Amino acid sequence: xxxxxxxxxxxxxxxxxxxxxxxxxxxxxxxxxxxxxxxxxxxxxxxxxxxxxxxxxxxxxxxxxxxxxxxxxxxxxxxxxxxxxxxxxxxxxxxxxxxxxxxxxxxxxxxxxxxxxxxxxxxxxxxxxxxxxxxxxxxxxxxxxxxxxxxxxxxxxxxxxxxxxxxxxxxxxxxxxxxxxxxxxxxxxxxxxxxxxxxxxxxxxxxxxxxxxxxxxxxxxxxxxxxxxxxxxxxxxxxxxxxxxxxxxxxxxxxxxxxxxxxxxxxxxxxxxxxxxxxxxxxxxxxxxxxxxxxxxxxxxxxxxxxxxxxxxxxxxxxxxxxxxxxxxxxxxxxxxxxxxxxxxxxxxxxxxxxxxxxxxxxxxxxxxxxxxxxxxxxxxxxxxxxxxxxxxxxxxxxxxxxxxxxxxxxxxxxxxxxxxxxxxxxxxxxxxxxxxxxxxxxxxxxxxxxxxxxxxxxxxxxxxxxxxxxxxxxxxxxxxxxxxxxxxxxxxxxxxxxxxxxxxxxxxxxxxxxxxxxxxxxxxxxxxxxxxxxxxxxxxxxxxxxxxxxxxxxxxxxxxxxxxxxxxxxxxxxxxxxxxxxxxxxxx
Amino acid sequence: xxxxxxxxxxxxxxxxxxxxxxxxxxxxxxxxxxxxxxxxxxxxxxxxxxxxxxxxxxxxxxxxxxxxxxxxxxxxxxxxxxxxxxxxxxxxxxxxxxxxxxxxxxxxxxxxxxxxxxxxxxxxxxxxxxxxxxxxxxxxxxxxxxxxxxxxxxxxxxxxxxxxxxxxxxxxxxxxxxxxxxxxxxxxxxxxxxxxxxxxxxxxxxxxxxxxxxxxxxxxxxxxxxxxxxxxxxxxxxxxxxxxxxxxxxxxxxxxxxxxxxxxxxxxxxxxxxx
Numbered sequence: 001x002x003x004x005x006x007x008x009x010x011x012x013x014x015x016x017x018x019x020x021x022x023x024x025x026x027x028x029x030x031x032x033x034x035x036x037x038x039x040x041x042x043x044x045x046x047x048x049x050x051x052x053x054x055x056x057x058x059x060x061x062x063x064x065x066x067x068x069x070x071x072x073x074x075x076x077x078x079x080x081x082x083x084x085x086x087x088x089x090x091x092x093x094x095x096x097x098x099x100x101x102x103x104x105x106x107x108x109x110x111x112x113x114x115x116x117x118x119x120x121x122x123x124x125x126x127x128x129x130x131x132x133x134x135x136x137x138x139x140x141x142x143x144x145x146x147x148x149x150x151x152x153x154x155x156x157x158x159x160x161x162x163x164x165x166x167x168x169x170x171x172x173x174x175x176x177x178x179x180x181x182x183x184x185x186x187x188x189x190x191x192x193x194x195x196x197x198x199x200x201x202x203x204x205x206x207x208x209x210x211x212x213x214x215x216x217x218x219x220x221x222x223x224x225x226x227x228x229x230x231x232x233x234x235x236x237x238x239x240x241x242x243x244x245x246x247x248x249x250x251x252x253x254x255x256x257x258x259x260x261x262x263x264x265x266x267x268x269x270x271x272x273x274x275x276x277x278x279x280x281x282x283x284x285x286x287x288x289x290x291x292x293x294x295x296x297x298x299x300x301x302x303x304x305x306x307x308x309x310x311x312x313x314x315x316x317x318x319x320x321x322x323x324x325x326x327x328x329x330x331x332x333x334x335x336x337x338x339x340x341x342x343x344x345x346x347x348x349x350x351x352x353x354x355x356x357x358x359x360x361x362x363x364x365x366x367x368x369x370x371x372x373x374x375x376x377x378x379x380x381x382x383x384x385x386x387x388x389x390x391x392x393x394x395x396x397x398x399x400x401x402x403x404x405x406x407x408x409x410x411x412x413x414x415x416x417x418x419x420x421x422x423x424x425x426x427x428x429x430x431x432x433x434x435x436x437x438x439x440x441x442x443x444x445x446x447x448x449x450x451x452x453x454x455x456x457x458x459x460x461x462x463x464x465x466x467x468x469x470x471x472x473x474x475x476x477x478x479x480x481x482x483x484x485x486x487x488x489x490x491x492x493x494x495x496x497x498x499x500x501x502x503x504x505x506x507x508x509x510x511x512x513x514x515x516x517x518x519x520x521x522x523x524x525x526x527x528x529x530x531x532x533x534x535x536x537x538x539x540x541x542x543x544x545x546x547x548x549x550x551x552x553x554x555x556x557x558x559x560x561x562x563x564x565x566x567x568x569x570x571x572x573x574x575x576x577x578x579x580x581x582x583x584x585x586x587x588x589x
Numbered sequence: 590x591x592x593x594x595x596x597x598x599x600x601x602x603x604x605x606x607x608x609x610x611x612x613x614x615x616x617x618x619x620x621x622x623x624x625x626x627x628x629x630x631x632x633x634x635x636x637x638x639x640x641x642x643x644x645x646x647x648x649x650x651x652x653x654x655x656x657x658x659x660x661x662x663x664x665x666x667x668x669x670x671x672x673x674x675x676x677x678x679x680x681x682x683x684x685x686x687x688x689x690x691x692x693x694x695x696x697x698x699x700x701x702x703x704x705x706x707x708x709x710x711x712x713x714x715x716x717x718x719x720x721x722x723x724x725x726x727x728x729x730x731x732x733x734x735x736x737x738x739x740x741x742x743x744x745x746x747x748x749x750x751x752x753x754x755x756x757x758x759x760x761x762x763x764x765x766x767x768x769x770x771x772x773x774x775x776x777x778x779x780x781x782x783x784x785x786x787x788x789x790x791x792x793x794x795x796x797x798x799x800x801x802x803x804x805x806x807x808x809x810x811x812x813x814x815x816x817x818x819x820x821x822x823x824x825x826x827x828x829x830x831x832x833x834x835x836x837x838x839x840x841x842x843x844x845x846x847x848x849x850x851x852x853x854x855x856x857x858x859x860x861x862x863x864x
Contacts, residue, residue: 065813096815103813107758108806111751111814113729120825122814127823137825155757169814327651364772390774402799403769405791415791416773419784449798467774 016176016209017041017064022078023233024059024068033059035233037078041211043176046203048220048241049213051230052255053453053482057213060230061181064211065099066092083176097126100170104182104480106162115157116141116150119169126173140172144198159352160191164198171202177209178202184216185480188351188508190548192216196223215482217259218553221245221282229254246279257483260511260553260574261287267578268294274584287557297581298561301569311518313342315378316471316502317363317393322372323526324358332358334526335372340504342470345497347513347534348506350523351548356506359523360473363504364395376471387420387467394469398476400460404448409440412448413462420467434462437496454488461492471502478509490516510538511552514573522547535570604646605726608828609735611836611843612723618847620716625851626860629704632711639718646726656721660713667713668706675702729753734828743820751807762799766792 022037033056041047049057062068066087069076080087082098103109112118119137128136141147144164149157154165163183170178180199184192196216200223202208214220220227220241227244229237231254237244245251248266251258258266262280265287269277272294281290317340324333333355340346350356361367362374365381374381376392384392397403406412413434417427435441438458443451448459457477464472474493478486486509494516497503505517513520513534520537522530524547530537537544538551539559550556558564558571564580571577604612619635626632643653657664672682678699687693724732729749736746771777775788832840853859 062809067809067812071809071812091817092812093815093817096813101810101813103806103810105806108803109810111807111811113753116825117728121816124822124824125815125817125819127821130823130825130827133823133825364768366768366771386771386776386779387774390772393772395769395772397765397769399765400769403766403795405770405794416770416775419775419780419788463773 013042013044015040016043016083018081020079022063022080024063024077025075026072027074029074032233034063037235039235039238041209043209044207046210046223046225048224048227049211049230050217050220050227050256052484055230056233057230058181061179061211061213063087064179065095065101066090093125096122097173098176100173100175100178102163102166102170102178102180102183104185106159106166106186109166110154110162113153114150115146115152115154115165118154118165119172122169122173136172136174140168143171143202144168158191159187160194163187163191163195167198177211180212182213182215184214189550190351192219199223215257217245217257221259229256242279242282245282248280249277255482255484261557263574264554264557264577265290267574268581271578271581271583272297284553284556294581298564300582301580311341311344313344315339316342316376317504318375319359319362320373322362322369322374324362324367325370332526336528338521338528338531340502342502343500344519345493345503345517346505346519346521347517348504348521348523349508349510349549354523355526356523357475360475360506363393363473365389390416390467390469392469392471394464394472396461396464396472396474396477398479401453401456403460404456407447409446409448409459410444412459413466415463417466430466430468434465437465438462454485457489458492471504472496474503474505476506476508478507478512486512510549514576522549524548535572538572539565539570604642608832608836609727609731610739610832611839612727613735614840614843616719616723618843619719622847622850623712623715625854627708627862628860629708631860632708632715636711636715639715639722643718643722646722648722648725653718656717657714660717664710664713667709668703671706671709672698672703675699675705677705678702731828734824737820744818747818758803759800763796766795
């Protein structure tokens with residue numbers, strides 16, 4: 001399969017990567033991770049690879065420098081050629097000079113103890129002469145905006161800086177292409193924007209071919225020249241971004257989140273233009289033109305009176321004038337006042353380093369305030385025993401699915417209670433409740449390691465529920481998740497909220513919140529800068545931007561239209577935007 | 590600041606600029622002389638010099654204190670045991686009154702024993718602090734280079750650099766697991782030995798699986814950067830293949846001092862007695 005559109009000129013650039021009937025299965029796996037891939041990637045392209053978790057995106061990336069199959073083994077079929085070199089016959093160490101790789105986790109891919117040492121590492125391995133190496137290292141660091149930090153320890157960089165460092169390491173090789181596997185999934189919106197802006201510049205100004213696997217639909221739509229949709233190890237669609245990311249129905253079938261604005265368009269079009277939907281716009285820039293035919297329908301929409309039950313429960317989590325200064329002098333919290341009432345579903349957002357985690361650690365009594373008071377259930381948290389606290393607050397870490405300790409699902413849920421020597425009847429009842437709430441009763445005797453990632457996360461939540469907490473704190477559970485995974489977690493949060501649990505959800509993904517959270521708290525530089533009903537905060541415009549957060553595209557778009565940003569309307573999601581227009585009946589077509 | 594953070598301390602300064610080979614000689618000197626001497630004064634001096642060098646190299650006091658605190662229980666135990674039962678013990682610190690049944694008249698602590706206990710403490714602290722000083726003031730790259738120049742195989746030398754990267758990751762992982770258990774309500778400090786061991790044993794499962802996954806990701810990242818383990822490579826900062834005259838002199842003086850100290854100890858018994 002080749003690109004259907006995209007390049008239409010006569011002088012096609014030369015092929016850089018060719019896949020011929022490529023199939024691959026990991027050792028011991030019955031299913032093929034890649035299944036019959038045929039494609040050519042040309043020099044100078046910016047290729048985005050989209051697909052749900054487990055469809056073969058990472059495997060595809062790893063075939064590009066021969067790690068698959070040279071490192072993993074397994075059964076490999078077909079041929080992959082990079083600049084004419086067969087990846088089966090060329091050593092990975094030689095391919096490394098042609099293909100620069102950037103991986104998801106900044107922690108495990110950085111090997112050196114200084115920024116410049118990190119960039120130089122691959123060059124040293126490739127025996128690049130010292131003088132040339134020094135030029136290339138300095139040049140690469142300048143290109144990614146890290147010049148001046150040469151002697152810094154990489155651990156001291158921010159997430160976005162770490163990934164830019166990884167890109168610099170790839171760039172210093174002067175490679176023909178840079179391959180990135182989920183480079184932004186661990187980053188906040190600012191870090192993500194930094195990385196995509198850099199990639200776009202390298203592609204545009206230097207002609208470096210970029211191949212990036214990512215869940216960041218909006219960013220890909222803005223910068224890619226070609227999109228591959230993968231599903232079940234196959235290429236389902238290959239074309240210009242508009243043709244792939246604008247096909248909302250197709251993406252949804254394959255569990256890929258379309259850009260928010262594309263979803264919004266598709267939802268509105270489904271009401272106003274029944275039948276085959278046209279391709280949706282994929283960037284905000286294209287939206288106004290595409291939505292123009294619908295302007296009248298929006299104008300006719302009547303505002304609905306805002307009805308919002310204000311929370312009445314007693315405050316269960318309170319921070320009163322909380323400041324925290326770390327031993328190294330960093331002031332992480334500067335007078336935070338926050339009160340969360342029983343039964344609320346609150347989202348907490350803000351860029352990395354804004355103090356979210358520090359605040360959460362105060363509620364969990366893993367940190368104590370330098371000044372101020374933290375109360376849980378009206379009690380100063382300093383006075384609560386560890387076991388008392390666990391009975392009040394449940395905490396679900398981002399990697400909770402990896403923090404499992406026991407040999408069976410039932411044992412895992414009972415683990416803490418057993419160690420606390422609770423009566424057997426109490427343990428059994430708690431386990432039964434927790435397994436039921438997380439729909440794990442049928443899996444009670446399975447080994448946790450045999451479960452899927454999603455089930456393991458539900459198990460970790462069940463174990464958190466067992467001591468019977470009324471409040472649950474979810475710490476960036478949607479980070480690194482694909483669309484279906486993120487929605488599944490939010491559904492769990494909502495169902496727990498529905499049975500009366502107070503939920504505090506930390507996330508960067510504001511576009512996921514509509515329909516789930518009622519209230520959004522935004523932190524910046526150690527302070528709470530915005531706190532209010534979800535619609536108010538998302539429609540706060542410059543105030544949100546000042547905290548380095550961007551609202552979902554639907555919100556940005558609606559805010560640009562007359563009358564849609566008034567209270568009572570304020571659509572937060574594509575479906576809410578569509579609900580503002582009267583559907584056209586089948587007969588009216 | 591987390592535990593992992595203080596391991597990442599890389600300080601600048603004059604000591605840091607000295608060639609790794611010179612530092613290594615100093616480390617060997619300090620760690621052997623401390624066993625040649627029994628003298629508390631000589632050992633105390635060596636300890637003081639080591640700590641002074643650490644402070645001069647801008648090692649935070651907190652890091653020094655953390656290392657001392659780590660060994661403190663063992664140090665106290667050593668002083669107590671030596672103080673009570675050291676064969677060198679002559680002068681009792683105090684003697685239990687004769688009127689006391691069973692234990693009456695027994696000597697509790699001897700001056701010589703306590704002093705020898707302190708000397709043994711120096712034997713633990715000096716190598717520990719000197720190791721921290723040498724390795725924390727040397728960039729990993731220079732350690733690897735220095736070791737390969739001393740004919741240590743490149744792969745072995747690189748183990749150092751990866752260990753330095755990996756240990757903080759492991760510590761972070763361990764802390765996250767401990768927090769996870771604590772937040773489920775498991776209060777290790779309030780548990781008896783058996784329950785504590787059960788909980789700690791369970792921690793190993795995610796720690797090992799997590800470490801294996803991280804090790805594999807690191808290996809893939811290394812291979813993707815053309816790493817083969819071959820010593821045939823170039824360097825961003827090749828450093829000086831040759832030592833400067835000053836550094837040669839420092840090594841010579843150190844070795845002469847070392848030899849003299851041993852000769853003095855064996856031939857003349859200098860530094861042999863505790864005081």
